[in-house]
Amino acid sequence: MLEIEKNAGFISVRGCDVSLVHTFECGQCFRFNADENGVYKGIAFGRGISMWLDDGLCIGCDEKDFELLWRSFLDIDRDYGAITAALPKDDFTRAAMKHGYGLRILRQEPWEALCSFIISQCNNIPRIKGIIERLCRMFGQPVEYSGDTVYTFPDAQTLAALSAEDLAPIRAGYRAQYIISAARDVNDGRLDFLELDKLETADARRAVTRVNGVGNKVADCFLLFGMGRLDAFPVDTWMKKASGFYPGGFSAEVFGKYAGIAQQYIFYYSRANNVNSG
DNA sequence: TGCCAGGCCGAAA
DNA sequence: TTTCGGCATGGC
Secondary structure, three states, X not given: OOXXXXXXXXXXXXXXXXXXXXXXXXXXXXXXXXXXXXXXXXXXXXXXXXXXXXXXXXXXXXHHHHHHHHHHHOOOOOOHHHHHHOOOOOXXXXXXXXXXXXXOOOOOOHHHHHHHHHHHOOOOHHHHHHHHHHHHHHHOOEEEEOOEEEEOOOOHHHHXXXXXXXXXXXXXXXXXXXXXXXXXXXXXOOOOHHHHOOOOHHHHHHHHOOOOOOOHHHHHHHHHHHOOOOOOOOHHHHHHHHOOOOOOOOOHHHHHHOHHHHHHHHHHHHHHOOOOOO
């Protein structure tokens, strides 16, 4: 049962299964970092935000912004506890959940998610974060937050006006041209997130993979983390890999850590067992 | 120093 | 339809 309470300067949520470490360090988002006290600070929706754990999940915002932005962003109303409880009790699943408990699928802004996962291809998380940080500093808007200047994620219109050469300082390599062409597709209306939202997931995947530099993998990450499509990944394929069907399949640790895979597993079983998954 | 990273594209087979 | 080389960069 969720208990949501207004406090001076923050909202607290009790009864919500969440691990901030697993949620923000799993590779589903790239603009949140913990400070020395374990407070996660990040930028989304054009503003800074802080989140921490203390008798529940605490979010440094007012009630209006909680309802408007962060409730959906954190997938607050999905009962992950009930879903997790319905998972099979085999050793592999237990080991996977040990590494992924409390991980929530974030509902990020579509353009930021698409652009971020274009950058993620054939890349590692520290470097992805570095490229995105440089992109935001160069082309995002400065915003004052908690005594610092932070930078918003640049919108598609801004990037559409640039060339791949203009992006050279962010050192994205061959991905620069993909960023520009995706920005232009969005800015010119060839890729419309509102229209995409009306499509079945398979059709949405076909539509987004028409963008140069977006294949099935990037498309699925975008649909899962930017469009709230929990059915985006080809579940059966991941399941077979994860369960050791293929030699050299994922270890339980890797399986549990990676957001897309772990949550698909949860979703798969929640659906199979008819458990409320939101 | 060398391997590899949440891939994708385009040509060749 | 599948396979494979090339692509930029840097973390480890």
